[in-house]
Amino acid sequence: MHILEQKVRAAQSNGRLALIPFVTAGFPSEDRYWDVLCELDSSGADIIEIGVPFSDPVADGPVVEQASHDALAAGVTLRGIMQTIFRHKGELKAGLVLMGYMNPFLQYGLERFARDAAEAGVHGCIVPDLPIDESDGMRAALKAHGLALIALVGPNTSKERMQLYADVSEGYVYVVSVMGTTGERGALPPEVPDVLARARSVFSLPIALGFGLKNPRQLDALPRELRPDAAVFGSSLLRHISAGRAPAEFMAAWTGAES
Amino acid sequence: MKKGYFGEFGGCFVPELLMPPLLELDKAMREFLPCTEFQQELDDLLKNYAGRATPITFCPALSKELGFELWLKREDLLHTGAHKINNTLGQALLAKKMGKKALIAETGAGQHGVATAAAAARLGLECTVYMGAEDVERQSANVRRMRLLGAKVHPIENGSRTLKDAINAALRAWISAQATTHYCFGTAAGPWPFPDLVREFQAVIGREARAQMFERTGSLPDYVVAAVGGGSNAIGMFHAFVPDESVNIVGVEAGGTGKPGCLHSAAINIGRPGVLHGEYTMLLQDDDGQILPSSSVSAGLDYPGVGPEHVHLARTGRVRYGIAYDHEALDAFQRLCMAEGILPALESSHAVAYVLRHADEFRPGSRVLVNLSGRGDKDMDIIEKELGL
Ligand SMILES: Cc1ncc(COP(=O)(O)O)c(C=O)c1O
Numbered sequence: 001m002h003i004l005e006q007k008v009r010a011a012q013s014n015g016r017l018a019l020i021p022f023v024t025a026g027f028p029s030e031d032r033y034w035d036v037l038c039e040l041d042s043s044g045a046d047i048i049e050i051g052v053p054f055s056d057p058v059a060d061g062p063v064v065e066q067a068s069h070d071a072l073a074a075g076v077t078l079r080g081i082m083q084t085i086f087r088h089k090g091e092l093k094a095g096l097v098l099m100g101y102m103n104p105f106l107q108y109g110l111e112r113f114a115r116d117a118a119e120a121g122v123h124g125c126i127v128p129d130l131p132i133d134e135s136d137g138m139r140a141a142l143k144a145h146g147l148a149l150i151a152l153v154g155p156n157t158s159k160e161r162m163q164l165y166a167d168v169s170e171g172y173v174y175v176v177s178v179m180g181t182t183g184e185r186g187a188l189p190p191e192v193p194d195v196l197a198r199a200r201s202v203f204s205l206p207i208a209l210g211f212g213l214k215n216p217r218q219l220d221a222l223p224r225e226l227r228p229d230a231a232v233f234g235s236s237l238l239r240h241i242s243a244g245r246a247p248a249e250f251m252a253a254w255t256g257a258e259s
Numbered sequence: 260m261k262k263g264y265f266g267e268f269g270g271c272f273v274p275e276l277l278m279p280p281l282l283e284l285d286k287a288m289r290e291f292l293p294c295t296e297f298q299q300e301l302d303d304l305l306k307n308y309a310g311r312a313t314p315i316t317f318c319p320a321l322s323k324e325l326g327f328e329l330w331l332k333r334e335d336l337l338h339t340g341a342h343k344i345n346n347t348l349g350q351a352l353l354a355k356k357m358g359k360k361a362l363i364a365e366t367g368a369g370q371h372g373v374a375t376a377a378a379a380a381r382l383g384l385e386c387t388v389y390m391g392a393e394d395v396e397r398q399s400a401n402v403r404r405m406r407l408l409g410a411k412v413h414p415i416e417n418g419s420r421t422l423k424d425a426i427n428a429a430l431r432a433w434i435s436a437q438a439t440t441h442y443c444f445g446t447a448a449g450p451w452p453f454p455d456l457v458r459e460f461q462a463v464i465g466r467e468a469r470a471q472m473f474e475r476t477g478s479l480p481d482y483v484v485a486a487v488g489g490g491s492n493a494i495g496m497f498h499a500f501v502p503d504e505s506v507n508i509v510g511v512e513a514g515g516t517g518k519p520g521c522l523h524s525a526a527i528n529i530g531r532p533g534v535l536h537g538e539y540t541m542l543l544q545d546d547d548g549q550i551l552p553s554s555s556v557s558a559g560l561d562y563p564g565v566g567p568e569h570v571h572l573a574r575t576g577r578v579r580y581g582i583a584y585d586h587e588a589l590d591a592f593q594r595l596c597m598a599e600g601i602l603p604a605l606e607s608s609h610a611v612a613y614v615l616r617h618a619d620e621f622r623p624g625s626r627v628l629v630n631l632s633g634r635g636d637k638d639m640d641i642i643e644k645e646l647g648l
Contacts, residue, residue, distance in 0.1 A: 054549065055418065055550040056424075056427050058273075058427050058430045059276075069417075103535060103542075104548035107531075107548030128274050131274070153275055157278075157279070161275075161279075180434055
């Protein structure tokens with residue numbers, strides 16, 4: 001079992017919803033960024049997704065896009081991100097996932113990236129502009145070093161396409177809750193139960209729900225058997241931190257949530 | 260060859276949420292485009308609404324000066340003022356067949372936005388256009404035209420505030436709106452199947468021009484030249500000529516000011532391969548893979564990438580890609596106005612500029628056919644400012 005799957009299963013076996021905070025690298029500042037990750041780690045994060053900034057983040061809403069532009073303006077690069085993670089290797093107990101668009105990985109060199117990422121202690125990647133049809137090269141490069149390429153599916157992903165992902169994926173499945181970009185929303189869109197049911201019927205991997213989450217009460221609307229195994233939150237967490245509030249406080253609202 | 264690829268370039272690098280509408284589009288393309296009924300409806304629109312066929316015009320004064328024959332394919336004479344309408348009528352008609360109610364589009368110079376707005380109005384579709392805030396300022400006449408044609412125009416303040424950011428915004432909007440909306444992409448670039456789809460609709464330029472050259476001169480041209488932004492007018496012109504081995508084909512990229520350190524728009528000449536807007540292509544980018552802003556006096560060429568088929572044609576050597584700089588385009592603009600009484604778009608002026616500036620590369624006595632992709636009315640403000648008039 002891939003280590004990222006183990007992380008989610010471990011929470012599950014304690015009856016907990018696994019928690020996956022997303023933070024853009026270098027957010028809210030170069031100085032505070034690693035402390036934020038440590039605080040998330042010690043306040044219940046099972047997996048942490050680090051956002052690799054990109055100039056043209058087409059799957060992101062305004063909050064993550066702004067964080068991405070700020071990070072680039074502050075000089076954050078993929079190389080720098082890898083060096084920071086490497087320097088702090090072993091400090092985090094959570095699983096580590098890099099989430100970023102294809103081009104920076106490509107320019108780094110897929111083979112070299114996979115090797116360096118594994119060495120730094122990264123466990124997987126999410127590449128939002130890499131559908132299954134284009135993903136062979138990236139998946140093979142990552143797999144050679146034990147890293148998972150996380151599947152991203154959404155409300156309009158058919159069973160057939162989900163099956164294509166299920167055949168090759170490891171770690172967990174990221175189910176996008178909305179037909180839209182990242183960014184918090186008030187309530188879960190009505191199509192969420194359907195996509196969760198479809199994903200459950202196709203994947204044996206644990207299911208993480210993301211895009212639009214801000215508090216665990218949003219999940220109350222879901223029938224028990226459709227509740228996800230993990231929740232991913234990005235924009236709402238970034239806004240919380242931007243407002244000068246503690247990451248641990250945000251996590252506290254979620255740590256009691258059941259899977 | 261892998262689906263959606265031209266050699267190693269192209270592909271479909273989009274969020275999974277955009278795969279279903281792209282697959283739907285591919286299916287519709289294969290279902291409707293070969294249909295006689297679709298072709299007849301499109302031909303009728305192109306002929307009786309847009310003004311096809313466009314003529315080819317011989318330029319006597321400049322030809323005399325240059326020592327070879329200069330011919331222009333007059334896409335500037337089309338309704339809404341540029342080749343863009345060939346593509347928008349095709350896509351709008353296809354969208355209707357697919358049961359879509361609305362079009363969204365990105366635009367740089369505003370020509371594609373105006374052409375989409377017109378096609379949408381004509382075919383009874385709603386229309387929303389995303390346009391970089393800088394372009395909204397420098398092409399304000401086109402913004403007003405789009406609004407008069409019933410389109411909503413969204414200025415985009417993100418990033419470099421130009422075409423690249425407008426495409427990001429349109430892709431995002433399409434994720435949410437895909438059930439009812441077709442994304443009418445403006446150039447032969449972007450994710451599969453757009454490079455194929457747009458080329459199909461623009462290929463009428465070269466088909467016509469090839470037959471017209473035969474009719475008027477009894478032979479093929481020796482050279483075919485077009486400006487390359489995303490690459491739609493150029494691929495539309497080149498496509499019919501690619502199998503004609505005797506025809507030399509030249510694409511012209513925008514070099515910006517040409518000063519050291521200048522941002523430019525010459526992705527094939529100066530870029531490196533990478534992924535942007537759904538395709539693997541040549542891009543202006545830094546070492547970290549961040550996309551660099553482009554720059555050109557011509558808003559329609561101001562883009563850090565290029566359609567994948569052009570990169571392939573460059574790699575195989577079938578097409579040569581040169582560069583024309585801002586000042587050369589402005590000079591060509593003036594010369595075409597004065598010598599031939601034709602007021603070209605700044606984009607098209609780049610193609611003319613290359614021919615004027617590199618006249619020694621063209622065999623004396625040969626025939627050179629340039630695609631005049633659009634008219635320059637939209638550029639009056641910029642041109643007067645740049646030329647200090
Ligand atoms: C008149 C004209 N020519 C050329 C272009 C460049 O686009 P493409 O390379 O797709 O033809 C534009 C774009 O707006 C245009 O308006």
